[in-house]
Amino acid sequence: MKVRAKVMGAAAMCTFLTSFVVASCFPTLLRAGAGFVFVMFACICVIASCFAAFVLRKTTTGLSLEEIEVEAQHHVLANEKERAGNDAVVIAKQNAAECTECINHLQTVAGRCR
Secondary structure, three states: OHHHHHHHHHHHHHHHHHHHHHHHHHHHHHOOOHHHHHHHHHHHHHHHHHHHHHHHOOOOOOOOHHHHHHHHHHHHHHHHHHHHOOOHHHHHHHOOOOOHHHHHHHHHHHOOOO
């Protein structure tokens, strides 16, 4: 559930920042006309929804929160491996105390992990 807390924090921050931007811009844009403001914000919402649905979406149908968290940890481990330039063995040993399932996943993906 560590991932869930971080993602919820990021989502709350994005919500507050978006609300601030809208509240800051709305009075200025209202001078152009209420219809214009509505259409502009509607277009932004449609574009953002399409981006999230087709680019950012990862299928999690039928997965529990714990399974989604394990998949997210696999993704983090893969990114750490690329950034550090280390092999999967070193990364797995560093994270062995936290995630034994991640090690099993690395073994299947990266071959032998010892």
